[in-house]
Amino acid sequence: MIRRVAIVGVGLIGSSLGLAFQDINEIEEVIGIDKNSDYLQQALDIGAINRTDSLEEGVKNVDLVILATPVGIIKDLVQKILPYINPNTIITDVGSTKSNLVGELEKLTKGYNYIGGHPMTGSETVGPRGADKYLFENAIYVLTETENTRQDYLLLLKDLIERVGAQALILSPLRHDKIVAITSHLPHLVAVNLMSVIAELAEEDELLTSLIAGGFRDTTRISAGDPIMWRDIFLNNKDAVLDTISLFEEKLSYLKEIINRDSTEKLTAMLSETRDARLKLPMKKKGLLPSNFELILTLEDKPKAIAKVATLLGNNEINIQDIEVLKVREDGGTIRLSFRQEDEHLEAYQLLQQNSYKVTKK
Ligand SMILES: NC(=O)c1ccc[n+]([C@@H]2O[C@H](COP(=O)([O-])OP(=O)(O)OC[C@H]3O[C@@H](n4cnc5c(N)ncnc54)[C@H](O)[C@@H]3O)[C@@H](O)[C@H]2O)c1
Ligand SMILES: O=C(O)C(=O)C[C@]1(C(=O)O)C=C[C@@H](O)C=C1
Incomplete structure (x- = not known):
């Protein structure tokens, strides 16, 4: 049973876990450790x-130590804590890359119990102020398994992860790294590169940033993430990241060529294929919600527009499981609302219609 937890790194992920643990009855104490004393105070203030x-x-006499710092410092921290740790303590981390880390840590922690972890959820904010106790709800949370993994501890950790609302997925470190290089690391590089182009050109034309619309926001949000965290991710998943960059370069060169040659058919074919592929993506994977429990709502650009919808539904005891802003425009925006229950979904639909909202069922 996991009763006492030490979290090393009380930033966005560490504090979000701390907040979620407060709702688990068996957890008696969450101890925060960080090199940043302001963050420790903030984590205490928000109750994480x-x-x-x-x-x-x-880390003495706890059942679980969670390392929630940038990947590059985790090995060093584990080395420092081992002399103080009880051999029955489970050690895990939340780092975004796994192969190098798990390889090195398993060597280092012989006789102890290390299990790699990676929650597939987060945001571009840093520190405890961005923490959210529902961050893990319905998210995939990868746990790594190797020939050294103790099954009883893996099950204990899996159970804990499921109790914060996440869905545990047990994967080999290598498979994890190859997949996230494509689904998480490449998108970040693309966003960074796009920002870099725009930042350079904005110096030449001051109107450029005035013409920024939803597409730009959608594709660059993640580039506001923490530079140290992302530096460590790219360097620790170098091989898989370089492979995905090569494939991306190939695709970009192909696009460049067909545009240059005015290849109408090839360009239309590529745009149609990627459009179809995008439409077939299981959207809102984090939510893992059946898509039939979603509503799409178009709102006017007025103060408190989203708050009014939330209040209307809340006053009628309808619980919104998730809200996603799909488009933000000068004249308003489109949001997606998800509901856990079919009856809530239907009730919300009717209520919003009765209140003259432009709403469609998905
Ligand atoms: N942000 C995301 O979306 C996300 C999602 C999944 C996993 N991760 C992973 O989670 C980890 C933490 O990321 P985050 O987003 O919470 O970052 P964060 O910057 O919000 O938090 C990192 C924390 O680690 C602390 N820290 C750094 N060096 C330390 C040291 N030597 N000793 C003690 N504390 C130290 C910092 O002070 C900070 O509180 C990273 O490994 C990242 O790859 C991040
Ligand atoms: O900012 C977000 O939306 C994220 O979910 C962040 C994101 C991602 O790429 O999906 C970023 C890195 C993590 O390792 C996991 C999650």
Whole structure:
């Protein structure tokens, strides 16, 4: 049973886990450890941790240590805590890359119990202020399994992850890294590159940033993420990231060529194929929600427009499971609302229609 947890790194992910743990009855204490004293205070203020401690003292006699710092520092931190740790303590991390880390940590932690982890959810904000106790709800949370993994501890960790609302997915570190290089690391590089082009051209034409619309926002949001975190991710998943960059370069060169040659048919074919592929994507994977429990709502651009919808539904005891802003325009926006239950979905639809909202069922 996991009763006492030490979280090393009380930033966005560490504090979000801390908040989610507060709702689990068996967890008696969450100890926060961080090199940043302001973050420790903020984590205490929002109730993500019950107390703070030093690295050496904080990891003594806990059932679980979670390393939630940038990937590049995790090995060093594990080396520092091992002399103080009880061999029955489970050690895990939330780092976005797994192969290098799991390889090195399994060597380092012989006789201890290390299991790699990676929640497939997050945001571009840093620190405890961005923490969200529902961050893990319905998210995929990868746990790595190797020939050294103790099954009883893996099950304990899986159970804990499921109790914060996530869905555990057990994967080999290599398979994990190859997949996230495509689904997470490449998109970040694309966003960074796009921002870099725009930042350079904005110096030449001051109107450029005035013409920014939804497409730009959608494709660059993640480039506001923490530079240290992303530096460590790219360097720790170098091989898989370089492979995906090569494929991306090939595709970009092909697009460049067919545009240059005015190849109408090839260009239309590529745009149609990718459009179809995008429409078939299981959208809102994080939610893992059946798409028939969703509503699409178009709102006017007025203050508190989203708050009014939330209040209307809340006053009628309808629980919104998730809200996603799909488009933001000068004249309003489109949002997607998800509901857990079919009856809530139907009730919300009727209520919004009765209140003259432009709403469609998905
Ligand atoms: N942000 C995301 O979307 C996301 C999602 C999944 C996994 N991750 C992974 O989670 C980890 C943490 O990311 P985050 O987004 O919470 O970042 P964050 O910057 O919000 O938090 C990192 C925390 O680690 C602390 N820290 C750094 N060095 C330390 C040290 N030597 N000793 C003690 N504390 C130290 C920082 O002070 C900070 O509080 C990273 O490994 C990242 O790859 C991030
Ligand atoms: O910013 C977001 O929306 C994220 O979910 C962040 C995101 C991602 O690429 O999906 C980024 C890195 C993590 O390792 C996991 C999640």
